[in-house]
Amino acid sequence: MTNTPLDQALTFARANTAAHLAQLQDFLRIPSVSTQPDHAPDVAKAAEWLAAEMRRIGLENVEVIASAVGKHPLVYADWLHAGADAPTVLIYGHFDVQPVDPIELWETPPFEPTVRGERIYARGACDDKGQAYIHVKAAEAYLQTSGRLPVNVKFLYEGEEESGGESLADYLPKHKEKLAADIALISDTGILSPDQPSITYGLRGIHYDMLDLIGPDHDLHSGGAGGAINNPLNALCHIVAKLKDEDGRILIPGFYDDVLELSAEEREMLNKLPIDPEAWRAETGAPALWGEPDYTLVERLGARPTLDLHGIIGGYTGKGGKTVLPSRVHAKISMRLVPNQDPAKIKQQFRDYVRQLTPPSITLQFEEDGHGAPASITDYSVPAMKAASKAYTAAFGKEPLFTRNGGSIPVVGEFQTHLGLESVLMGFGLPNDRIHSPNESFYLPNFYRGIETSVQFLAAYAEL
Amino acid sequence: MTNTPLDQALTFARANTAAHLAQLQDFLRIPSVSTQPDHAPDVAKAAEWLAAEMRRIGLENVEVIASAVGKHPLVYADWLHAGADAPTVLIYGHFDVQPVDPIELWETPPFEPTVRGERIYARGACDDKGQAYIHVKAAEAYLQTSGRLPVNVKFLYEGEEESGGESLADYLPKHKEKLAADIALISDTGILSPDQPSITYGLRGIHYDMLDLIGPDHDLHSGGAGGAINNPLNALCHIVAKLKDEDGRILIPGFYDDVLELSAEEREMLNKLPIDPEAWRAETGAPALWGEPDYTLVERLGARPTLDLHGIIGGYTGKGGKTVLPSRVHAKISMRLVPNQDPAKIKQQFRDYVRQLTPPSITLQFEEDGHGAPASITDYSVPAMKAASKAYTAAFGKEPLFTRNGGSIPVVGEFQTHLGLESVLMGFGLPNDRIHSPNESFYLPNFYRGIETSVQFLAAYAEL
Numbered sequence: 001m002t003n004t005p006l007d008q009a010l011t012f013a014r015a016n017t018a019a020h021l022a023q024l025q026d027f028l029r030i031p032s033v034s035t036q037p038d039h040a041p042d043v044a045k046a047a048e049w050l051a052a053e054m055r056r057i058g059l060e061n062v063e064v065i066a067s068a069v070g071k072h073p074l075v076y077a078d079w080l081h082a083g084a085d086a087p088t089v090l091i092y093g094h095f096d097v098q099p100v101d102p103i104e105l106w107e108t109p110p111f112e113p114t115v116r117g118e119r120i121y122a123r124g125a126c127d128d129k130g131q132a133y134i135h136v137k138a139a140e141a142y143l144q145t146s147g148r149l150p151v152n153v154k155f156l157y158e159g160e161e162e163s164g165g166e167s168l169a170d171y172l173p174k175h176k177e178k179l180a181a182d183i184a185l186i187s188d189t190g191i192l193s194p195d196q197p198s199i200t201y202g203l204r205g206i207h208y209d210m211l212d213l214i215g216p217d218h219d220l221h222s223g224g225a226g227g228a229i230n231n232p233l234n235a236l237c238h239i240v241a242k243l244k245d246e247d248g249r250i251l252i253p254g255f256y257d258d259v260l261e262l263s264a265e266e267r268e269m270l271n272k273l274p275i276d277p278e279a280w281r282a283e284t285g286a287p288a289l290w291g292e293p294d295y296t297l298v299e300r301l302g303a304r305p306t307l308d309l310h311g312i313i314g315g316y317t318g319k320g321g322k323t324v325l326p327s328r329v330h331a332k333i334s335m336r337l338v339p340n341q342d343p344a345k346i347k348q349q350f351r352d353y354v355r356q357l358t359p360p361s362i363t364l365q366f367e368e369d370g371h372g373a374p375a376s377i378t379d380y381s382v383p384a385m386k387a388a389s390k391a392y393t394a395a396f397g398k399e400p401l402f403t404r405n406g407g408s409i410p411v412v413g414e415f416q417t418h419l420g421l422e423s424v425l426m427g428f429g430l431p432n433d434r435i436h437s438p439n440e441s442f443y444l445p446n447f448y449r450g451i452e453t454s455v456q457f458l459a460a461y462a463e464l
Numbered sequence: 465m466t467n468t469p470l471d472q473a474l475t476f477a478r479a480n481t482a483a484h485l486a487q488l489q490d491f492l493r494i495p496s497v498s499t500q501p502d503h504a505p506d507v508a509k510a511a512e513w514l515a516a517e518m519r520r521i522g523l524e525n526v527e528v529i530a531s532a533v534g535k536h537p538l539v540y541a542d543w544l545h546a547g548a549d550a551p552t553v554l555i556y557g558h559f560d561v562q563p564v565d566p567i568e569l570w571e572t573p574p575f576e577p578t579v580r581g582e583r584i585y586a587r588g589a590c591d592d593k594g595q596a597y598i599h600v601k602a603a604e605a606y607l608q609t610s611g612r613l614p615v616n617v618k619f620l621y622e623g624e625e626e627s628g629g630e631s632l633a634d635y636l637p638k639h640k641e642k643l644a645a646d647i648a649l650i651s652d653t654g655i656l657s658p659d660q661p662s663i664t665y666g667l668r669g670i671h672y673d674m675l676d677l678i679g680p681d682h683d684l685h686s687g688g689a690g691g692a693i694n695n696p697l698n699a700l701c702h703i704v705a706k707l708k709d710e711d712g713r714i715l716i717p718g719f720y721d722d723v724l725e726l727s728a729e730e731r732e733m734l735n736k737l738p739i740d741p742e743a744w745r746a747e748t749g750a751p752a753l754w755g756e757p758d759y760t761l762v763e764r765l766g767a768r769p770t771l772d773l774h775g776i777i778g779g780y781t782g783k784g785g786k787t788v789l790p791s792r793v794h795a796k797i798s799m800r801l802v803p804n805q806d807p808a809k810i811k812q813q814f815r816d817y818v819r820q821l822t823p824p825s826i827t828l829q830f831e832e833d834g835h836g837a838p839a840s841i842t843d844y845s846v847p848a849m850k851a852a853s854k855a856y857t858a859a860f861g862k863e864p865l866f867t868r869n870g871g872s873i874p875v876v877g878e879f880q881t882h883l884g885l886e887s888v889l890m891g892f893g894l895p896n897d898r899i900h901s902p903n904e905s906f907y908l909p910n911f912y913r914g915i916e917t918s919v920q921f922l923a924a925y926a927e928l
Contacts, residue, residue: 035784099786105682163784204687208785217749218569219901223668223871226800227712227770228761230754234773238710240701246823248691285681285791290694290825297692306691309698310788315775320499320627321672321796321835322563324774324900327749332780334787336690359710361754371785407687436788437683 006459008145013137013451020137020451021120021444023053027095027129028113028122034072034096034163043159046095046129047073050136050157057140058147059155067167072096072159074171076178079139080152086462088152089384090181090421092411093132093188094161097124098436105438118444125442127435131187131428132157134447138454150462154181158411161188164371165410172418183384184415185457187450189405189427194443196274197392197453199385200425202302202404203412205337205375207346210367211354213239213329220325230361232329233314239357240331243350244307248291248300250335252346252353255305260340262303270298273401283432302404307335336406343372373410376423383464384424391426391456395449426453470923472609477601477915484601484915485584485908487517491559491593492577492586498536498560498627507536507623510559510593514539514600514621521604522611523619531631536560536623538635540642543603544616550926552616553848554645554885556875557596557652558625561588562900569902582908589906591899595651595892596621598911602918614926618645622875625652628835629874636882647848648879649921651914653869653891658907660738661856661917663849664889666766666868667876669801669839671810674831675818677703677793684789694825696793697778703821704795707814708771712755712764714799716810716817719769724804726767734762737865747896766868771799800870807836837874840887847928848888855890855920859913890917 013020032046033039047064054062059077066073075095080088100110100123108114113122120130135155142149156179158168172179189200213232220229244250262270277297281289291300300306314329316322335346351366358364378385380402392400405425415421428450434440477484496510497503511528518526523541530537539559544552564574564587572578577586584594599619606613620643622632636643653664677696684693708714726734741761745753755764764770778793780786799810815830822828842849844866856864869889879885892914898904 035786036782099780099782101780101782102683162786206687206787208787210785215750218898218903219566220748221871221900222770222772222774222798223670223800223869224895224899225748225765226772226870227764227768228753228755229748229750230752231772233776234704234708234771235710237701237704237773240698241705244698246699246702284684284689284693286679286693286825287827288694288823288825289692290823291692300691301688304691306686307698308686308690308695308787308789309701309779310686310786310790311779311781312697312776312793313781315773316563316565316796317775317777317781318500318563318565321674321798322499322626322774322900323670323672323772323798325772326774329776332785334686334785336687359752359754361750361752363751405687406690407685431688434682435688436685436786439682 005146009141009455010452012141012145013455017448024130024133025113027133028124029111031111032096033099034160035099043072043096047075047159050075050095053136058143069166069170071167074167075157078154079149082149082152086151087182090154090156090179090184091135092184092186093157094128095132095157096159096162098162102438107439119441120444121439121441123440125440126429126433128188130442130447134187134450135454137451141455150459154179169414172414176419179419181421184421184423185426186423187426187428188409189425190429191427197396197398197400198403199388199400200405200427201380201402202377203375203409204406205343205373206334206408207343207372208334209350210332212365214363216327219327222323222325225325229325231325232362233326235362236329236331239354240309242357247293250307252349254349258340259338271296273298273403301406303338305336305338305341309333337375339375339377343374347372373408374413376412378422382422384461387457387460387464388424388426390460391453394456395453469610473605473919474916476605476609477919481912488594488597489577491597492588493575495575496560497563498624499563507560511537511539511623514559517600522607533630533634535631538631539621542618543613546613546616550615551646554618554620554643554648555599556648556650557621558592559596559621560623560626562626566902571903583905584908585903585905587904589904590893590897592652594906594911598651598914599918601915605919614923633878636878640883643883645885648885648887649890650887651890651892652873653889654893655891661860661862661864662867663852663864664869664891665844665866666841667839667873668870669807669837670798670872671807671836672798673814673834674796676829678827680791683791686787686789689789693789695789696826697790699826700793700795703818704773706821711757714771716813718813722804723802735760737762737867765870767802769800769802769805773797801839803839803841807838811836837872838877840876842886846886848925851921851924851928852888852890854924855917858920859917
């Protein structure tokens with residue numbers, strides 16, 4: 001009977017699920033909301049927690065790297081003793097989380113992680129603490145058994161994925177040698193279902209913008225001024241209605257100019273994925289599916305750009321009524337982009353068009369801290385993709401399918417640009433994890449199988 | 465040298481301005497916000513304060529009347545010893561106030577009344593505690609000097625003018641005899657400028673509605689669902705953009721059917737009013753005037769219906785960004801109506817049209833507690849109008865002009881319907897009082913001259 005380092009690591013991982021869960025709960029208790037300045041100390045605390053854990057399991061050169069641009073820290077660690085011929089994997093994850101509101105809709109508090117059934121409920125359970133932690137546990141499984149990893153590894157985890165990622169963007173080009181690797185490994189996506197693993201090879205990009213429309217310089221009474229002063233809430237509706245039509249087609253001039261259309265082959269592959277539109281709709285709870293008529297659900301989500309309003313602040317938001325004609329309205333809005341769309345160009349087109357749509361009775365102001373990231377496509381013929389496919393097959397008992405994901409992981413583009421690295425997106429989320437939403441959860445079998453997949457990947461990649 | 469009861473009352477009013485101001489400040493300290501359930505005890509406290517004050521000055525039959533429909537109390541008082549031939553005046557005011565948000569924009573706290581320059585700053589300073597209190601002080605001036613009033617008076621003050629007025633609407637038809645009078649006197653409007661008094665003879669009506677648009681049954685991530693699930697915030701914008709065009713013309717089918725157009729004579733009279741559009745705009749701080757191209761500023765405000773969005777609740781409203789595709793959005797919206805438009809019919813037209821505009825991918829829900837009131841026009845040839853004109857002329861040294869007001873005072877229509885009473889709208893507000901807005905204030909010379917005007921009116925009305 002063989003007892004390879006891989007076998008030992010898998011045995012360790014399977015024997016320690018209770019400990020892994022308890023540790024993940026500690027990690028999830030830290031309210032590391034990166035978009036809210038009040039929570040900056042919590043983001044720092046999550047960084048320290050993670051660094052301490054990395055030191056404990058035997059990773060080396062562990063450091064919490066203060067942000068050079070005044071935001072949240074990074075965490076770095078490595079283990080580089082696999083030999084000169086062994087490949088090097090740069091593992092990325094993020095320890096910051098989304099805001100929790102509307103807080104009243106959480107069944108259990110977002111920072112008191114609670115196991116119900118086969119899931120753990122907490123903000124960040126899936127996005128991304130649970131997934132980021134998987135690779136730490138995989139490294140531990142090797143280091144605590146055979147005492148070595150099959151490949152060289154470098155961990156680089158950030159604390160502002162949900163709020164622009166400026167610290168990482170600043171750090172990467174300044175540390176190319178330190179971060180040199182053969183492939184990047186990122187777990188911040190999902191698989192199709194518990195029984196059907198999948199590997200994301202395409203991601204949408206984003207341009208996120210925030211604007212204010214200002215009418216009168218103070219709130220007015222709608223009886224006294226209604227009909228003679230343009231109401232910025234009404235004006236906002238007119239502007240937004242002209243950004244995207246009711247079928248989902250974006251009306252910003254030039255917006256589709258650079259869109260890379262799907263090839264017939266890729267379209268066919270995507271539309272063979274086992275995604276049932278009706279089941280997908282039912283999971284969202286929406287009364288009907290919706291979107292560009294000429295595209296299928298899978299295409300709308302993965303390969304088509306879109307535009308969403310994320311929040312409006314303006315007027316009276318208390319109970320009951322108030323006949324205010326508000327002075328100012330704030331709107332948060334984003335465009336999801338597809339390959340070849342340039343976020344900087346889209347930002348310019350968006351802002352030019354909104355300026356053009358704003359009437360002289362309204363003053364328009366953009367906030368400067370919008371952020372952008374290009375879409376990305378990863379070549380799925382690289383050896384690491386094959387190793388990932390082999391690892392999923394071993395851990396899940398089924399070969400993974402290749403999919404596109406509608407979300408944005410800006411770091412994928414940055415690794416390509418600054419480090420010349422392709423990324424393997426090894427996700428373990430599920431469609432009903434409710435990330436970014438109340439009652440976010442992580443399916444625990446995917447947490448445990450994720451650790452096994454990571455253990456398998458490191459062994460498989462060493463052999464390719 | 466004569467020393468008539470009128471002279472004595474005027475002398476008393478002029479000698480007691482400091483006391484009147486201090487008493488008004490006590491009244492203003494009570495945070496009687498009627499739309500917010502938390503403040504219900506404060507509305508009740510304001511009623512008790514007012515009743516105690518009415519008793520103190522010598523009014524009779526003072527009672528705080530509990531609401532028969534479970535909302536806020538009314539306050540009643542009378543003095544009926546002017547003789548069988550003397551006319552009776554029903555004096556109305558309200559002691560509830562608007563909400564205070566956005567609270568951070570107040571220079572001094574809304575319920576810590578503060579005198580700066582010639583103004584007193586507080587929520588309700590002008591709308592309507594300051595104005596309602598004027599008539600109490602006028603009655604006091606007579607009762608504390610000659611011991612009698614020149615006419616019979618009945619005071620009926622309410623505590624929910626800002627939140628639907630259901631208690632008063634319930635009370636009126638049940639107490640026709642008790643409230644019988646020759647004219648109603650209401651101070652809840654304004655005059656053109658400190659040097660140009662005016663009497664409002666027309667008011668707009670209102671239909672106020674609240675609705676929810678629901679897409680998915682929980683918040684989604686815009687990366688994971690954007691482009692395939694209709695976003696209720698975007699859908700709201702499409703709907704609102706179709707309710708009123710960008711020039712202010714309302715697009716609800718049938719909305720203008722019953723509108724009473726201005727006669728050429730009335731149009732001419734209104735457009736002669738000394739209102740400078742540029743000065744009016746400058747006071748609002750808006751970058752430009754706006755509204756239906758075929759109507760002047762005065763017409764847009766006083767004689768044309770309009771539609772305003774008052775508040776939106778939906779999506780992420782914290783600092784920074786969040787890429788949420790929100791489950792639900794709530795919108796508060798009202799239509800100001802003009803004579804002959806029926807609020808119940810408008811409500812039906814509005815709701816039918818919004819239903820028609822709502823796509824199958826969105827669920828629409830209306831809140832039941834919208835409220836409505838018809839517009840009103842008061843005949844300005846009645847004796848009480850002449851008495852009011854004479855009173856303003858005596859107190860301000862200038863003859864008043866006749867104007868329409870864009871706001872809504874539902875009680876005017878209810879007095880007509882249930883008691884057969886015309887109303888004299890004897891206002892003392894000014895365009896820059898910022899009612900319903902942060903830093904509401906009342907111009908103190910108008911408070912003092914208002915008391916004199918009320919004193920003059922009671923004497924003049926007795927003689928007609």
